[in-house]
Amino acid sequence: RKEVEQDPGPFNVPEGATVAFNCTYSNSASQSFFWYRQDCRKEPKLLMSVYSSGNEDGRFTAQLNRASQYISLLIRDSKLSDSATYLCVVILNTGGFKTIFGAGTRLFVKA
Amino acid sequence: DGGITQSPKYLFRKEGQNVTLSCEQNLNHDAMYWYRQDPGQGLRLIYYSQIVNDFQKGDIAEGYSVSREKKESFPLTVTSAQKNPTAFYLCATRTGGSGNQPQHFGDGTRLSIL
Numbered sequence: 141r142k143e144v145e146q147d148p149g150p151f152n153v154p155e156g157a158t159v160a161f162n163c164t165y166s167n168s169a170s171q172s173f174f175w176y177r178q179d180c181r182k183e184p185k186l187l188m189s190v191y192s193s194g195n196e197d198g199r200f201t202a203q204l205n206r207a208s209q210y211i212s213l214l215i216r217d218s219k220l221s222d223s224a225t226y227l228c229v230v231i232l233n234t235g236g237f238k239t240i241f242g243a244g245t246r247l248f249v250k251a
Numbered sequence: 252d253g254g255i256t257q258s259p260k261y262l263f264r265k266e267g268q269n270v271t272l273s274c275e276q277n278l279n280h281d282a283m284y285w286y287r288q289d290p291g292q293g294l295r296l297i298y299y300s301q302i303v304n305d306f307q308k309g310d311i312a313e314g315y316s317v318s319r320e321k322k323e324s325f326p327l328t329v330t331s332a333q334k335n336p337t338a339f340y341l342c343a344t345r346t347g348g349s350g351n352q353p354q355h356f357g358d359g360t361r362l363s364i365l
């Protein structure tokens with residue numbers, strides 16, 4: 141089983157739609173959680189951190205459920221510019237810190 | 252990301268040739284990482300370094316070598332032993348101290364075989 145698993149993509153949605161990405165992690169030593177965005181042929185960029193209390197940044201909402209070892213990212217009112225691959229990222233604390241990247245979910249937003 | 256410079260942006264390698272990819276940072280970050288990304292695939296860790304003069308192998312270190320003589324620099328050499336080097340290579344950094352800080356990436360180097 142992979143340490144971080146994401147929804148298989150791609151997701152194809154119309155502009156204005158709400159889209160949700162899910163991610164599960166298997167190691168209970170997971171300490172910190174993030175969502176990154178990667179545009180085609182570009183580097184990944186940090187989108188937002190994820191906290192148990194939930195956090196929101198404009199149209200984006202991230203949520204962490206430690207009991208279920210589950211992370212989510214919700215995008216409301218999708219824009220064409222949201223088309224990208226979204227990576228779920230977990231930092232493990234097992235004596236040292238190790239960053240695990242999910243394989244990513246591709247999103248296409250259509251006009 | 253501002254502060255992390257990878258060069259060159261594109262690189263071509265001939266058979267049997269070693270090539271070196273540069274990664275320089277002015278963020279004063281302790282940890283530096285090299286990843287490889289193949290088309291449509293996720294990131295795979297090649298090497299990482301937590302402090303100067305120390306580095307560890309990642310998941311796919313064979314055919315690669317690194318050095319960390321200065322905090323600012325973490326060059327990656329793709330040796331002739333790496334038989335399938337064509338990929339997108341990404342350098343990342345992370346501040347030390349607290350372990351819950353995310354990595355930040357340079358804009359990558361695309362390596363192709365001639």
